[in-house]
Amino acid sequence: MKIINDIDSIQIPCECTATIGVFDGVHRGHQHLITLMMAEARRKGTASMVITFDRQPREVFDATYQPQVLSTLDEKRAYVSQLDVDYLVVLPFTRALASLTAQEFMQQVLREKLNVTTLVTGYDNRFGKNRTEGFDDYVVYGRELGMEVLRGDAEMMTDGSCAVSSSVIRQLLTEGKVEQMPACMGRYYQLSGTVMPGEHIGSTLGFPTANLEPGNPHKLIPASGVYAVWASIGDAPKKAAMMNIGTRPTFKGHHTTLEVNIFNFEGDIYGQTVTIDFVARLREERRFDSPEALVKQLEEDKKQVEQILNQTK
Incomplete structure (x- = not known):
């Protein structure tokens, strides 16, 4: 081309x-x-x-x-x-x-x-x-x-409700319905960002995360919540991961962060580009009464993420 x-x-x-x-x-x-x-x-x-x-x-x-x-x-x-x-x-x-x-x-x-x-x-x-x-x-x-x-004629949604369009897809993403993206886009919805220093809260909980700064400030970010995702570091193969988009209300956060916990991975990736493929949304972000309660939920989230991603290999 x-x-x-x-x-x-x-x-x-x-x-x-x-x-x-x-x-x-x-x-x-x-x-x-x-x-x-x-x-x-x-x-x-x-x-x-x-x-x-x-x-x-x-x-x-x-x-x-x-x-x-x-x-x-x-x-x-x-x-x-x-x-x-x-x-x-x-x-x-x-x-x-x-x-x-x-x-x-x-x-x-x-x-x-x-x-x-x-x-x-x-x-x-x-x-x-x-x-x-x-x-x-x-x-x-x-x-x-x-x-x-x-x-040309229109390409309809799989349920026949309306034509596939950018506005329809934006609405679905703002509702967190990333599961519908393969049907609408022919692929997972992607978001790339640079790994930046964070507050290391995930590490203290046993779930270290990479804090992503989106590469393009105009790229649409899906609704807040916890997601099953594939994460690619640079050109490396995709790895199973869990992502949280939100303000971390358990720790009284005030601004939205994008944090990804890459399974079975250790290493310093500050400054590197990570590309996220959104597969499924598990739940909304919510406040927990204690860090221990949050850890228990994260353990359950991880199990669910692994089950979902195992079905997409």
Whole structure:
């Protein structure tokens, strides 16, 4: 896959079939659309192209906006690369880009810069200034430009309740429903962070933890609680682990921490990156009457985590 970050410094030599969107999380709905686009590219004998943006569009217009993203830009690149597309184009989302009408965007960017001859849009995707135009307009503009515009259908939730979407996934994560992520995303939800010095409370309880500082402050953190997770230190294989997200109310904590107890592991990993795969949420975080009561619960939590992770190997 060739990654293009500057469309002004490259010439696309071949005709392309493309799809465009923010693609936050590159979830099953996005994967479905990209698969449709790739099938159309094969049918027409063109290159396949995914076009996305380097940030959430709302960030450009609202300085106070704090996005809660499902994937960082690096993660998005990695997820798309696994789908075997020919080109990934990352457009810097600027006010100048946002000022283009859909027709101007299709002509100046898609047709002239990126050599797109077929565009496959999402079933509800809108682009261009103020997002006032829709699929029927894109078809007309495309015809004028020698570009065929097609629309993909929605990928539904397994229960048929609604389409898989980034907003649905965010809601599930804020409720701690990480068990539904493989069905929604095709993989576990991931969060990476740097191991920072903590207060060593876990060590005094017999459950030493790595205190994680998220690598991206905008990455969505699941609901507080205790989780069964897989933890990867750098590029090392995944290890079974138990994670707590919360304020540690038993010890009168006031700010949220992300602490992971990696089973059967000893070593100094301060400053290293740990990636968490969320498998299941065991329970809410709660206050215990004593450290001893907390330890008893943690022992039970560990047994449950081991049972859950043994089933996912």
